[in-house]
Every structure is written in C-alpha cells, then in structure tokens.
Amino acid sequence: MKEFIKTIKNIWSVEELKKRIIYTLLLILVYRIGSYVILPGINSDALVSNSSNDGGILGLINIFAGGAFGRVSVMSLGIMPYISASIVMQLLGLAVPAVQKMQREGESGRKKINRLTRYLTIVICVFQGISYLNMYAKPSVYAEFVDSPLWWVQSVVILTAGTMFVTWLGERITDRGVGNGVSLIIAIGILANLPMALLGEFGLKASNGGMVLLLVELVALYFVIILTVLLVQGTRRIPVHSAKRIVNQRGGRQAVSAAKRSFIPLKINQAGVMPIIFAQALMFLPAFIWRGFNDVAGFWYNLVFFILIVMFTYFYTAITMNPNQMADELKRSGAFIPGVKPGKNTAEFIDSLLSRLILPGSVFLGIIAILPAFAMNADINQGFAYFYGGTSLLIMVGVVLDTLQQVESYLLNSEYDGLMKGGRMRGRNVPNAPVSMPQTI
Known part of the structure; x- marks a missing residue:
C-alpha cells in the first residue's frame, strides 16, 4: 500500500503528466455528460419503461455506447461509426492501389487517410442514424414529432454531429491527454x-x-x-x-x-x-x-x-x-x-x-x-x-x-x-x- 501511495505522489509530482491526466478526465466528463442529453422530440419517460430493457445484440451495442444507445442520446451512435470507417479504410489499403500509395507517403498520406476516414464516418452515421431513428421513433409513444420531415433531418444531423464530436474528443485525448483516446472512450463507455x-x-x-x-x-x-x-x-x-x-x-x-x-x-x-x-x-x-x-x-x-x-x-x-x-x-x-x-x-x-x-x-x-x-x-x-x-x-x-x-x-x-x-x-x-x-x- 505504501508503494501505491508513493507512486500516486510521483505521478502528481510530474507537472506534464498531471496536466495530461486532468485534461483527459475533463474530456471524459464532457463525454459522459453528453451521453445523458436526450435527442429533441424523444419521450424520455417512455424510453425508461420500454427501450432501456433491450437485450441480446442491441444490449451489447448499448454497453459499448455507455448506455447512450438506449437513452436515445445525442451521442447514441457513439464512436462505433468511426471504428467501422477505420476498419473499411484498413481493408481498402489491402486492395485499392490509391490507398496503398497514401499509406506509403508517411505523415502526409496519414493525414489524407484520416480525412477520408472522417468523410466515410459521416456517410455511415447518416445510414445508421436513419435506421436507429426508425427503430426508436417509429412507435408514437417514443417521439413527439415523428411525422415531421424536419425532425428526421435535424435528428440525423444531431446524431452525426454527436459522433463527430466524440471522435474529436478521442483525438484530443490522444494528442494532449493520456492513452489512446478512441479506445479510452470505448472503455469508459463499457465501465460506465x-x-x-x-x-x-x-x-x-x-x-x-x-x-x-x-x-x-x-x-x-x-x-x-x-x-x-x-x-x-x-x-x-x-x-x-x-x-x-x-x-x-x-x-x-x-x-x-x-x-x-x-x-x-x-x-x-x-x-x-x-x-x-x-x-x-x-x-x-x-x-x-x-x-x-x-x-x-x-x-x-x-x-x-x-x-x-x-x-x-x-x-x-x-x-x-x-x-x-x-x-x-x-x-x-x-x-x-x-x-x-x-x-x-x-x-x-x-x-x-x-x-x-x-x-x-x-x-x-x-x-x-x-x-x-x-x-x-x-x-x-x-x-x-x-x-x-x-x-x-x-x-x-x-x-x-x-x-x-x-x-x-x-x-x-x-x-x-x-x-x-x-x-x-x-x-x-x-x-x-x-x-x-x-x-x-
């Protein structure tokens, strides 16, 4: 126990490490608060009694999203669309010569791949957002404005923005915090x-x-x-x-x-x-x-x-x-x-x-x-x-x-x-x- 306390003191005595840990904790706090912000137009009371009890595969997805998936939060899609886009780009690197060329270009090629990954993330978010809303907003007890095309458009935009914001948080943690930001966000969602x-x-x-x-x-x-x-x-x-x-x-x-x-x-x-x-x-x-x-x-x-x-x-x-x-x-x-x-x-x-x-x-x-x-x-x-x-x-x-x-x-x-x-x-x-x-x- 003494060694553990000594290690904690050593951690806080390193100024740069202390700043990185505090920065990481603050961004994680922002992510957790955002996961509780319900999508506009969704009846949260109906969700508590109906959608929170999803089991099977949907329950597993909800675990990865830290519960945001079941709450129909603005961050319901979480970081998984970005993970899916990264996997697709990794597989394309094995078959598409243009992607292979970017992989060999060093830092400039990595930036191009990251940019394409973000664009692909937006496309995946749009399709997943529509499917997700169709699942949760279809019963009239869940949403108040499901008959309005404007509500569907704004909801898809909000879900996409939520995913891109979570992705940005992960990148900031990687650059200025401690650990791999994207993986850390997934782990925090699971631990929650x-x-x-x-x-x-x-x-x-x-x-x-x-x-x-x-x-x-x-x-x-x-x-x-x-x-x-x-x-x-x-x-x-x-x-x-x-x-x-x-x-x-x-x-x-x-x-x-x-x-x-x-x-x-x-x-x-x-x-x-x-x-x-x-x-x-x-x-x-x-x-x-x-x-x-x-x-x-x-x-x-x-x-x-x-x-x-x-x-x-x-x-x-x-x-x-x-x-x-x-x-x-x-x-x-x-x-x-x-x-x-x-x-x-x-x-x-x-x-x-x-x-x-x-x-x-x-x-x-x-x-x-x-x-x-x-x-x-x-x-x-x-x-x-x-x-x-x-x-x-x-x-x-x-x-x-x-x-x-x-x-x-x-x-x-x-x-x-x-x-x-x-x-x-x-x-x-x-x-x-x-x-x-x-x-x-």
Whole structure:
C-alpha cells in the first residue's frame, strides 16, 4: 500500500503528466455528460419503461455506447461509426492501389487517410442514424414529432454531429491527454455500465440468499481478467542482430558503429479484438435466417461465433502480417535473425512461428469471447455477464495496460520508479524493434 501511495505522489509530482491526466478526465466528463442529453422530440419517460430493457445484440451495442444507445442520446451512435470507417479504410489499403500509395507517403498520406476516414464516418452515421431513428421513433409513444420531415433531418444531423464530436474528443485525448483516446472512450463507455450491473447482481443474489455465490463470481471474474491479461501481453520475441556499420563523420573520418541487438515481438493474439468485431458483425446475418441465433447465450449462436473468431483470427493476421515484407525490411536495414539466412529463409522462419502462435491464440480468443454465455447460463444477469469476456473485457484490459504503459513512461523519464515493482512492465513492445507491429483497437 505504501508503494501505491508513493507512486500516486510521483505521478502528481510530474507537472506534464498531471496536466495530461486532468485534461483527459475533463474530456471524459464532457463525454459522459453528453451521453445523458436526450435527442429533441424523444419521450424520455417512455424510453425508461420500454427501450432501456433491450437485450441480446442491441444490449451489447448499448454497453459499448455507455448506455447512450438506449437513452436515445445525442451521442447514441457513439464512436462505433468511426471504428467501422477505420476498419473499411484498413481493408481498402489491402486492395485499392490509391490507398496503398497514401499509406506509403508517411505523415502526409496519414493525414489524407484520416480525412477520408472522417468523410466515410459521416456517410455511415447518416445510414445508421436513419435506421436507429426508425427503430426508436417509429412507435408514437417514443417521439413527439415523428411525422415531421424536419425532425428526421435535424435528428440525423444531431446524431452525426454527436459522433463527430466524440471522435474529436478521442483525438484530443490522444494528442494532449493520456492513452489512446478512441479506445479510452470505448472503455469508459463499457465501465460506465459496471456499477449498475454489479448492483443488479448484488440485489439478485441478496434476494435469493446467494451472497456466497456472488463472492465466487467475483473470484471467477478476477481469474478471467488475469487470463485475459496473459493473452494480451503474451509475446514471442524473435532476437535480431544488426551488423556493424562504417559511419562517415565530420572531417572525412570514418568510424565503425557497434552491432545492436533487438527483437521482433510476435504477440500470441496479434489480431487484437478485430476477429470478435468482425464475427459479431457477421452474426447479424444468421439471426435473420433462424431465430435460434438471436439468443446470445444459446449453443448454436456461440458455436458459430467461436468458429468465426478462429477463422477471422487467421484471416486478419494474414492480411496484417507479411513475413516476406518483414524479411525484406530486415535485409535492407542490415539486420538478421541469428542462425537464419536472410531473405526467403527468414520469411519462412517468421511464417512458421506465426502459424504456431495463431492456433492457440485464436482458440483462447474464441473461449474468452463466449465466456459471457457461460456466465448467463450460470444465472448471472446479462449486464454483469458481459464483463466476463468478449470484446468488453479485451478492450478494457488492453486500454488499461496501454494507459499504464504511457504513465509509466513519463515516470521513468522523470527518474521515478515505474508502476510495477522492478521497473518497466513486462510483455511490452520495445521501441527500437526493427519491424513495427500493426496496432489494433
């Protein structure tokens, strides 16, 4: 406890870090206040008794939006349209030469891609806004002016503006705050549901005399979080050596630079939460074909969900990790893997390691994704069960670890001890790795 208090004091003694934390908290507060501002014309009293009880997939969407989706807030669509646009642009980069060219243009190309992503976000918001309003404003008890075309236009504009404002908040947090702003907003939205979900589970167990079961549930949740941390942090490091080089100095003199050692970090879960996001999007289709897929706690839903996650893990890793490109970059930089010849042999070596990592990683990811279904079948209420796995838990763990990493970097740069005893956090990517790894949500 003393070490924890000492770390908190160290954090507040670093002026820049303190300002960034306060700035981040203020923007998060703005986001949370905005999520409670109801869309004009919506009957909030009717929403409390009708729309707040959505379950299944709609309930999951509401969790990601921090409850704003069910409240029909001006920020109901949240950050997800921007995430969808980012995914589309990432996939276009694999097939469209023009996008590939922008990706190779460095900072200027990144700005162009960001601009196109925002335009695509607006288009997605318009379509999603119309569908969303049709769902919630169709019954006359929900909205007061649904017969007015002006109300529909202004509501779509407000929902689109709400999403773009949330996106702007995320970008400001990334630039001037602590952590990845977009991911942090999603995590805050998920965590906002935790107190009520926990209270609901506490009330349910208290009325049934099952407080011991509640304690068992909390212990089980603790171990699930530990396993998720292991999945997120698990890394296979490939050692890389850089050959000595002759460096020209001032005055025409030459010097030999020392050989450097680094490594290529290959994560067990290289695809992050993307396979779960893709699988959840695809699960909407069978739900229209057969009613059995509407039950998120059902056997067939989770069996197909698990298989899709394993398939998408292989697919996403294949399109984001190119062993041939990695081998070429190593060769051009004069680096090599000890005991492996540069070029084709290096590419085959990296590919074989990836193949051995993907299988256990995809299976483990699939198990974590369907754990909420097991929790629901164990008589845990749906709201609290979502915290036992799936995208919610993976995003929260990833965001917390990334934020702690940035805070610890500030502390170490200011000559303070890190957040973890013994210095830097384990399982972290090293900045001087010769091949940069793709970042996921």
